[in-house]
Amino acid sequence: MMAQWLTNVDWLEIGRACWDTLVMVGVSLFFVVLLGLPLGVALFLTGKRQLLEQPLVYAVLSFVVNLLRSVPFVILLIVMIPVTVVLVGTSLGVPGAIPPLVVGGAPLFARLVEAALREVDRGIVEATQAMGATVPQIVFGALLPEALPGILAGVTVTSITLVSYAAMSGVIGGGGLGDLAIRFGYQRFQTDVMVITVALLVVLVQLLQMLGDRLVLRFSRR
Amino acid sequence: MIEFDGVRKTYLVRGQETLALEVEQLTIERGEVFGIVGHSGAGKSTLLRLVNLLERPSQGRVVVEGEDVTRLAPAQLRAFRRRIGMIFQHFNLLSSKTVAENVAFPLKIAGTESKAAIAARVEELLALVGLSEHADKYPAQLSGGQKQRVGIARALACRPSILLSDEATSALDPQTTRSVLQLLSDINRRLGLTIVLVTHEMDAVRRVCDRVAVMDGGRVVETGPVSEVFLHPRHPTTREFVLESEHVDREEFQESLQHAEGRVVRLTFKGESTYRPLLGEVVRRCGVDFSILAGRIDHIKDVPYGQLTLSFVRGDVEAALQAFAAAGVDVEVLR
Incomplete structure (x- = not known):
């Protein structure tokens, strides 16, 4: 009965979709960290009573981040299409999904970085200042190393969000497991394909969380 | 030598200017251990932070070794801060770095010494505070007293001429407090370092300080040699501190009188x-x-x-x- 039930499942296709999802999440996570980390640091430093307090800069950054985070990702996918075409030449498939994933993930990650930095004891910043450190020395020498476990937890949360965003990009022809679920599971009523893809997504998320938790533990010295 | 000259520090609290500190004239001599004692909120930590400009005075001058620190340009201020060590109540060690890395940190920031020279200096400092065998541990693996010793080693890394101590023994038990105070006293004698020690424990002042200033409500209410202030307190706040440190209950004493x-x-x-x-x-x-x-x-x-x-x-x-x-x-x- 099991074999009969899984007749629609093309395992090669599933394998390729898995790989595509991993590529989408991996590549976009790389860019999300690349953009979101400095953005989070900037949010933190320009915030109230922080090292480079700049109310105007903070207000602008904060507004942009909130704006991007308040747009539902499905809408962002559609709105981003022209920009995506300019950036990667297509709005379809794996490459077409990456720009919206980055734009959707970076503001979330920036906020998580900001929150992790705020968790660092102010006394540590003060002690480092008292040593005659410059702001970059404080950021790279004290703040980021101290906030590393929190930032890694933020990377974990963000990567899991990117998995679900990547699946959503199937709606506009993004590729990967989401694409499979929509084209076969939803449009062709192949429930078995739907179940398999969702199950694989569940496994992926569990694995990412486990990996993330291990990394956080590895770098926690408190 | 540290001199406070007509220093005022005010804060804006809900649009209202509030006076936190007012010190007309206070001089701390080179090589002495100077205590600043007061209840919490008396302004003693603020006064201490004026020395290395972690707090900037709203008015007045803070002169350290002949230099008005309020006039230093940012780069000069950073260079100046390297000549002043500071230790804290909660140690403020980097939890992500080992003991040796914490002690090396200010030297790396200064960026004037080679890796080998830094390693040698760290070894020397850890020997000085008696923590040589703990070099590769993380702060979380140490006791409070050991953490403060790391803090002291770190504060001394750049060979400062002044050491600022902000309630450095307040989080420690009495026995550890005594050994840390002893260490500070030794350092003062051996290195000729000026130590400014902020505390609410009169006992700490009695053990190590040469002179003391008593603070109350943002002002220095009494200052002088410790024996003088201790044995003949004039201001009510000072009397209270002295009685407290002698474990004498004022009312009980009045009754026995x-x-x-x-x-x-x-x-x-x-x-x-x-x-x-x-x-x-x-x-x-x-x-x-x-x-x-x-x-x-x-x-x-x-x-x-x-x-x-x-x-x-x-x-x-x-x-x-x-x-x-x-x-x-x-x-x-x-x-």
């Missing part, structure tokens, strides 16, 4: 006279009788002292008091 007969006198023996059998001598000679209301024998830094509150009855009390005074005992008639 009421029960006492005759003339109540406080005798303060200091230095040599502490160990002389003066009391017996004088009592026999003048034929007075006495009862003891309170008493204490202790040390102020290295100077022994004894303080006795006695009530004298019968005999020639005046002659007895004169005899004490003539022997160099400080006589204070309480009633």
Whole structure:
């Protein structure tokens, strides 16, 4: 009965979709960290009573981040299409999904970085200042190393969000497991394909969380 | 030498300017251990932070070794801060770095020494504070006293001429407090370092400080040599601190005063006279009788002292008091 039930499942296709999802999440996570980390640091430093307090800069950054985070990702996918075409030449498939994933993930990650930095004891910043450190020395020498476990937890949360965003990009022809679920599971009523893809997504998320938790533990010295 | 000159610090609290600190004139001499004592909120930490400009005065000058620190440009200020070490109540060590890395951190920031020179200096510093075998541990693996020793080693890394201590022993148990204070005292003697020690524990002041300033409500209410301030406190806040450190309950003491007969006198023996059998001598000679209301024998830094509150009855009390005074005992008639 099991074999009969899984007749629609093309395992090669599933394998390729898995790989595509991993590529989408991996590549976009790389860019999300690349953009979101400095953005989070900037949010933190320009915030109230922080090292480079700049109310105007903070207000602008904060507004942009909130704006991007308040747009539902499905809408962002559609709105981003022209920009995506300019950036990667297509709005379809794996490459077409990456720009919206980055734009959707970076503001979330920036906020998580900001929150992790705020968790660092102010006394540590003060002690480092008292040593005659410059702001970059404080950021790279004290703040980021101290906030590393929190930032890694933020990377974990963000990567899991990117998995679900990547699946959503199937709606506009993004590729990967989401694409499979929509084209076969939803449009062709192949429930078995739907179940398999969702199950694989569940496994992926569990694995990412486990990996993330291990990394956080590895770098926690408190 | 550190000089505060007409310093005021105000904060804006809900649009209202609030005075946090006002110090007309205060000088801390080179090489001394200077205590700043006061209740929480008295402004002592703020005063300390003015020295390395972690707090900027709203008005006035802070002159450290001839330089008005409020006028330093950012780069000059950073260079200046490297000449001042600082230790904190909660140690403020980097939890992500090992003991050795924490001590090396200020040297790396200064960026003036080679890797090998830094490693050698770290080894030397850890030996100084007695933590050589813990070099590769993380702060979380150390006890409070050990953490503060790491803090001290870190503060001394750049060979500062001044060490600022912000309630450095307040989070430690009495025994650890004593050993950390002993270490500070040794460092002061061996390296000739000026130490400014902020605390709310009069006991810490008594153990290590040469001079002390008592703060209350953002102002310095009393200042002088520790023995002077300790044995003859003038300001009510100082009296309170001294009584507290002697574990004397003010009300209990007042009550025992009421029960006492005759003339109540406080005798303060200091230095040599502490160990002389003066009391017996004088009592026999003048034929007075006495009862003891309170008493204490202790040390102020290295100077022994004894303080006795006695009530004298019968005999020639005046002659007895004169005899004490003539022997160099400080006589204070309480009633």
